[in-house]
Amino acid sequence: xxxxxxxxxxxxxxxxxxxxxxxxxxxxxxxxxxxxxxxxxxxxxxxxxxxxxxxxxxxxxxxxxxxxxxxxxxxxxxxxxxxxxxxxxxxxxxxxxxxxxxxxxxxxxxxxxxxxxxxxxxxxxxxxxxxxxxxxxxxxxxxxxxxxxxxxxxxxxxxxxxxxxxxxxxxxxxxxxxxxxxxxxxxxxxxxxxxxxxxxxxxxxxxxxxxxxxxxxxxxxxxxxxxxxxxxxxxxxxxxxxxxxxxxxxxxxxxxxxxxxxxxxxxxxxxxxxxxxxxxxxxxxxxxxxxxxxxxxxxxxxxxxxxxxxxxxxxxxxxxxxxxxxxxxxxxxxxxxxxxxxxxxxxxxxxxxxxxxxxx
Amino acid sequence: xxxxxxxxxxxxxxxxxxxxxxxxxxxxxxxxxxxxxxxxxxxxxxxxxxxxxxxxxxxxxxxxxxxxxxxxxxxxxxxxxxxxxxxxxxxxxxxxxxxxxxxxxxxxxxxxxxxxxxxxxxxxxxxxxxxxxxxxxxxxxxxxxxxxxxxxxxxxxxxxxxxxxxxxxxxxxxxxxxxxxxxxxxxxxxxxxxxxxxxxxxxxxxxxxxxxxxxxxxxxxxxxxxxxxxxxxxxxxxxxxxxxxxxxxxxxxxxxxxxxxxxxxxxxxxxxxxxxxxxxxxxxxxxxxxxxxxxxxxxxxxxxxxxxxxxxxxxxxxxxxxxxxxxxxxxxxxxxxxxxxxxxxxxxxxxxxxxxxxxx
DNA sequence: CTGAAAGCGCTTACAG
DNA sequence: CTGAAAGCGCTTACAG
Numbered sequence: 041x042x043x044x045x046x047x048x049x050x051x052x053x054x055x056x057x058x059x060x061x062x063x064x065x066x067x068x069x070x071x072x073x074x075x076x077x078x079x080x081x082x083x084x085x086x087x088x089x090x091x092x093x094x095x096x097x098x099x100x101x102x103x104x105x106x107x108x109x110x111x112x113x114x115x116x117x118x119x120x121x122x123x124x125x126x127x128x129x130x131x132x133x134x135x136x137x138x139x140x141x142x143x144x145x146x147x148x149x150x151x152x153x154x155x156x157x158x159x160x161x162x163x164x165x166x167x168x169x170x171x172x173x174x175x176x177x178x179x180x181x182x183x184x185x186x187x188x189x190x191x192x193x194x195x196x197x198x199x200x201x202x203x204x205x206x207x208x209x210x211x212x213x214x215x216x217x218x219x220x221x222x223x224x225x226x227x228x229x230x231x232x233x234x235x236x237x238x239x240x241x242x243x244x245x246x247x248x249x250x251x252x253x254x255x256x257x258x259x260x261x262x263x264x265x266x267x268x269x270x271x272x273x274x275x276x277x278x279x280x281x282x283x284x285x286x287x288x289x290x291x292x293x294x295x296x297x298x299x300x301x302x303x304x305x306x307x308x309x310x311x312x313x314x315x316x317x318x319x320x321x322x323x324x325x326x327x328x329x330x331x332x333x334x335x336x337x338x339x340x341x342x343x344x345x346x347x348x349x350x351x352x353x354x355x356x357x358x359x360x361x362x363x364x365x366x367x368x369x370x371x372x373x374x375x376x377x378x379x380x381x382x383x384x385x386x387x388x389x390x391x392x393x394x395x396x397x398x399x400x
Numbered sequence: 401x402x403x404x405x406x407x408x409x410x411x412x413x414x415x416x417x418x419x420x421x422x423x424x425x426x427x428x429x430x431x432x433x434x435x436x437x438x439x440x441x442x443x444x445x446x447x448x449x450x451x452x453x454x455x456x457x458x459x460x461x462x463x464x465x466x467x468x469x470x471x472x473x474x475x476x477x478x479x480x481x482x483x484x485x486x487x488x489x490x491x492x493x494x495x496x497x498x499x500x501x502x503x504x505x506x507x508x509x510x511x512x513x514x515x516x517x518x519x520x521x522x523x524x525x526x527x528x529x530x531x532x533x534x535x536x537x538x539x540x541x542x543x544x545x546x547x548x549x550x551x552x553x554x555x556x557x558x559x560x561x562x563x564x565x566x567x568x569x570x571x572x573x574x575x576x577x578x579x580x581x582x583x584x585x586x587x588x589x590x591x592x593x594x595x596x597x598x599x600x601x602x603x604x605x606x607x608x609x610x611x612x613x614x615x616x617x618x619x620x621x622x623x624x625x626x627x628x629x630x631x632x633x634x635x636x637x638x639x640x641x642x643x644x645x646x647x648x649x650x651x652x653x654x655x656x657x658x659x660x661x662x663x664x665x666x667x668x669x670x671x672x673x674x675x676x677x678x679x680x681x682x683x684x685x686x687x688x689x690x691x692x693x694x695x696x697x698x699x700x701x702x703x704x705x706x707x708x709x710x711x712x713x714x715x716x717x718x719x720x721x722x723x724x725x726x727x728x729x730x731x732x733x734x735x736x737x738x739x740x741x742x743x744x745x746x747x748x749x750x751x752x753x754x755x756x757x758x759x760x
Numbered sequence: 761c762t763g764a765a766a767g768c769g770c771t772t773a774c775a776g
Numbered sequence: 777c778t779g780a781a782a783g784c785g786c787t788t789a790c791a792g
Contacts, residue, residue, distance in 0.1 A: 063784090074762070076763055080762090092761085106559075110470035111785035114768045114786070115768045116787060131504060144517060154515065158505075172513060175468070199466075335695040338674065440778090471770040473770090763790100767786100767787090769784105771784085772784095
């Protein structure tokens with residue numbers, strides 16, 4: 041449509057192809073040296089005479105030359121792409137987003153770039169993402185594995201790909217996870233200490249690793265605190281806040297309702313808060329939620345939460361991945377990042393009848 | 401440390417280098433064909449005889465061959481890397497995270513991968529990120545530009561890089577933004593219609609594009625509604641919720657405090673909510689915030705917010721970027737995605753004295 | 761200190 | 777329908 045002068049690079053001595061980037065050859069021609077000398081200057085080798093260095097630098101500036109990273113790593117002996125990938129359940133989820141940021145920050149310190157994808161808990165999408173990343177020869181992948189068959193991972197490992205999982209475990213792989221079971225036990229115990237004996241549990245899909253661990257922790261605490269381990273108090277396989285809201289309403293309108301709730305995930309916590317509001321029970325029924333939620337401290341009562349540290353999880357996973365890429369040949373390492381219990385009101389409500397007024 | 405048998409690919413006919421991936425040459429040797437035929441099969445060309453196709457496919461499976469994307473695009477005439485990059489202010493911020501997700505989803509539909517970086521509003525980090533992406537020959541960049549000199553962008557455009565900005569404008573570039581000014585005017589008018597004449601404004605750094613537009617919209621509405629356009633009601637250059645909290649307290653303890661607040665950004669909204677709580681004025685002073693905040697509907701009163709649509713912004717920016725990559729040669733296009741006003745309580749509080757009780 | 765040749769893994773442009 | 781040669785932009789391995 042427009043004539044070609046519109047976008048022709050002003051300094052290009054190359055052919056007039058639009059947007060054609062100058063190469064080492066163009067720089068070498070302009071500087072009157074060999075391409076090898078250009079390569080030496082670009083890579084900061086110290087063996088080039090100052091005169092030539094200056095001429096090459098000038099030519100690079102004049103042409104706006106930028107080395108082609110892919111071409112250089114194709115021939116380089118280390119064979120590294122200096123790129124890693126991260127596959128998370130949902131990049132828009134605050135937990136995943138913070139993990140991602142931790143990974144990117146750690147990678148940047150090493151001049152490594154980061155590709156990313158969301159799996160949405162779909163094993164096929166997850167595998168396809170890893171296949172696409174493999175084609176780009178990424179040096180490693182950080183994976184929040186979906187629930188599903190991961191036998192395909194063997195082939196990647198064999199081909200030399202480094203893999204570290206976050207949030208969940210895969211047998212034989214490095215991982216960085218929260219102390220799910222212990223933290224869930226602490227949360228449940230926190231409620232039991234206030235005198236609660238009937239504590240409800242709301243959980244995500246039971247086959248998700250974190251959901252299972254958190255249920256185990258809940259039961260650990262019930263056992264230790266002589267709470268009632270009643271199947272009627274447990275609601276699992278809840279997806280999203282709407283289902284959690286329904287389940288909470290149903291649970292609290294049974295003949296023997298719990299006096300406290302432990303919710304195993306941030307969306308479930310939000311659903312439970314909604315339900316308690318609807319029932320007018322938010323100052324009567326205690327609540328501790330796994331995962332902190334933005335504004336949780338501003339609710340009335342404030343939300344007592346187990347805050348994970350997703351950015352730290354991301355940073356540690358990236359550090360471990362780089363250790364593997366650098367050749368660490370040790371046994372698989374599972375790192376546990378503890379969650380912190382933040383008492384802010386909702387978890388300190390005593391059982392119904394014990395003390396009707398709750399202080400802000 | 402471990403002996404080499406531990407990680408040697410079982411089927412590799414290649415040299416015994418650990419993790420060495422098979423190449424077209426290995427596949428060709430095993431299948432008894434030329435590398436060109438392997439290339440044809442891999443790229444799905446229809447001209448290969450069924451017998452050879454089968455032999456090549458079998459060899460690919462046996463060796464676990466995966467094409468090297470970088471090597472293929474090095475020689476390919478279109479010169480596309482099928483990779484784009486996104487530079488946002490903070491990948492962990494919910495707004496940025498949602499934009500990012502929108503971009504990644506749109507890119508995946510085209511088999512394009514996405515690199516990402518956070519600029520943290522630092523122009524040097526932003527430029528360095530783009531330089532690193534250029535070295536990887538990304539086909540384009542989606543940029544949430546920091547405030548600062550962007551003359552360096554010219555060189556990138558000249559070299560054939562496609563660039564689309566989100567959230568903020570750069571002269572001469574495609575952009576996808578919220579209707580900041582109009583939405584801010586709607587929010588302010590919403591308060592004025594309830595009878596508020598003294599409406600406070602809290603804003604981010606005044607030189608940030610969105611902050612400036614939102615202040616203009618606030619003033620537009622004050623003019624139209626005959627509200628008091630009093631400099632004493634405006635607090636700008638606030639960074640983060642803590643500064644907003646301070647400014648709100650200071651503003652509300654002056655001799656002629658506002659009866660309503662309009663906050664120009666999500667963190668500032670959170671700071672204002674905190675301040676209102678501390679002062680016990682959350683049911684007395686009206687509040688409308690730019691950006692929705694998770695759990696905003698569960699506060700008491702619920703938070704009246706201008707909800708942007710960051711995922712849509714990301715999707716549109718990616719679509720526009722791909723149009724440019726495909727050669728669209730039209731004038732720069734600025735797309736405006738409207739924000740929605742969500743009345744949930746805090747913005748419907750009447751001026752002090754008019755009606756002390758607010759319904760939930 | 762500098763450069764000509766070969767090669768990284770693949771595709772293009774030809775020839776059969 | 778199939779393949780040998782050349783080349784993408786760069787680095788390695790040599791030679792001077």
